Amino acid sequence: xxxxxxYHAGCPVCLGAEQMVADAIDHSKYQVEIVHLxxxxxxxxxxxxxxxxxxxxxxxxxxxxxxxxxxSLEDLK
Amino acid sequence: xxxxxxYHAGCPVCLGAEQMVADAIDHSKYQVEIVHLxxxxxxxxxxxxxxxxxxxxxxxxxxxxxxxxxxSLEDLK
Numbered sequence: 001x002x003x004x005x006x007y008h009a010g011c012p013v014c015l016g017a018e019q020m021v022a023d024a025i026d027h028s029k030y031q032v033e034i035v036h037l038x039x040x041x042x043x044x045x046x047x048x049x050x051x052x053x054x055x056x057x058x059x060x061x062x063x064x065x066x067x068x069x070x071x072s073l074e075d076l077k
Numbered sequence: 078x079x080x081x082x083x084y085h086a087g088c089p090v091c092l093g094a095e096q097m098v099a100d101a102i103d104h105s106k107y108q109v110e111i112v113h114l115x116x117x118x119x120x121x122x123x124x125x126x127x128x129x130x131x132x133x134x135x136x137x138x139x140x141x142x143x144x145x146x147x148x149s150l151e152d153l154k
Contacts, residue, residue, distance in 0.1 A: 020142055025101050065144050
């Protein structure tokens with residue numbers, strides 16, 4: 001089982017993308033982990049290391065997909 | 078079966094996102110249609126109507142998700 005990490009910050013744009021991720025990702029292949037960077041700012045470093053520049057973002061197999069634009073990671077620090 | 082439409086233009090950013098869409102979308106729920114707007118510019122109008130501003134983009138249940146940024150729709154006209 002591979003892991004898909006969805007980073008968000010609770011913003012409206014994030015919520016729409018979260019629904020998409022929850023609904024459309026193949027859960028037989030991916031275990032989806034959802035990280036709220038607003039509430040867990042200690043994970044911002046992990047997100048940056050993975051290449052995340054803004055939220056919402058989905059990291060699949062070390063590839064980052066920025067989905068629409070909610071907030072810059074810089075603004076969450 | 079719902080339809081997911083993935084619009085792209087063959088750009089490198091598009092190809093990465095296309096792989097993600099092909100691999101990670103739950104194909105038991107969604108029939109994925111892939112539209113290459115560079116080769117099928119007559120579909121640019123449909124994409125615009127759906128709310129697509131740039132490619133790659135994924136339209137699920139009338140919601141548009143712009144995934145990273147490859148090219149503006151304006152530049153494909």
